[in-house]
Amino acid sequence: MMPLRDALFRPVRAGNAFEETVERLMQAIRLGVVPPGERLPAERELATRLGVSRVTLREAIRSLQDAGIVESRRGRYGGTFVNAELPASLPGRRVEVPELLDALTLRTVLETGAAECAAGRSLGPGERRNLRARLAECSSAELAEYRRKDSRLHLAIAESTGSASLTGAIADVRMRVNELLERIPLLPPNLAHSNDQHELVVTRILDGDAEGARRAMAEHLDGTASLLRGFLS
Amino acid sequence: MMPLRDALFRPVRAGNAFEETVERLMQAIRLGVVPPGERLPAERELATRLGVSRVTLREAIRSLQDAGIVESRRGRYGGTFVNAELPASLPGRRVEVPELLDALTLRTVLETGAAECAAGRSLGPGERRNLRARLAECSSAELAEYRRKDSRLHLAIAESTGSASLTGAIADVRMRVNELLERIPLLPPNLAHSNDQHELVVTRILDGDAEGARRAMAEHLDGTASLLRGFLS
């Protein structure tokens, strides 16, 4: 049973401002939106965009520095840069099965919906190029960087729905699922299969085949979903 | 263009604790989860569930009292009750078109996905009864209470996916869309048509016809979506 009120009277805030800020920055880095070597926006601008004070943002950045994830340089053309070598993430807490199913359900709904929606729009040349570029990056990715490139492709698909809320929701759920995926091994055969599926999804989106894109995405997601259910139950 | 970074470096918090708490309470009331005449959870419990201090929760409740939405009674078996007669909501701010499309896109993805997912599960007798009850309530609703009963039915569908996150996301997006819908008139013919579509969606969910449930929900949502696009563009 999952009473409706539990879903509505859930916590208003996921954590304090500091924690949520760290979470956001990690999201941008782990999902490959700001790749290794690149610079985050300047503190003053980033603080404004995140709706957080510069002091709080700096505390968050500081904790990423301590974790070896970013480095800051002063002076003009300075800034905060994502390290080229990202440290392996620590194993998180134990995950309950209901929590897992919840995340997987939401992911399926959001990502299959996004694929269908993206295919149903008339994409601009920039968007089409973006999709193809992310697909190529993903195919040629090493094992160590695969999850990041994979997420980056999925986010590109989300982005091409034109809905910022949808994109944000997908980013959030991907963070939840990736945290779980990091506990199970990533094997080259899975990776090759995944690339084939990506190709199919992107092709159908570019062809405007909404129903086909949805089905291809559903099949793709089912792969990791059943892997996860197997490993964590 | 909707750069990916805009979707990720969005504000960490939608407002201060007080505002977000008011929003949550309004959500429960406007979406019909706590119907007129019923009692909210006790302050101490509600504050805990919302992850907010009792002082802040009380400020929020106070502002709902001032707006004539709830009333508080002291003593044992007292509490905070939703008023039987809810005041008409004030016309909100002007809405931009991109914001509208964003909300509608997200709604379509979430709700068609939820319908499909609900149909694909084996629902328990309680869930089946719940769906039928909400459907009946909706059919027999007066104009004034239609949006609330309608939302309550859609939330029951969301709930029967078993995913709390999905249910919460649907509640959020419905609040956004309802705010827009309140600016356009609700006519009896629309209402009758809507009821037919509801019936179709629920029937297909109960029959386990996932693809059909999705299509029926998509059609249902298209109705209000095109109405909205017409009125607000």
Place this chain on the structure above:
DNA sequence: CTCCAAAGGTATGTCAGCGAGCCATTGGCC
């Protein structure tokens, strides 16, 4: 009738988070 449990109402001390301003460093431009 009395008591008391459960609910709302109130007060207070503490701390996180904010805004604003200033300092320190750096590298390109003139």
Place this chain on the structure above:
DNA sequence: GGCCAATGGCTCGCTGACATACCTTTGGAG
């Protein structure tokens, strides 16, 4: 070589939010 704009680094006072404790009201149980 000197200037200066853009960046990170730092400080201080103010306010919102919180935890905690206590008070007041109410209606049923005994």
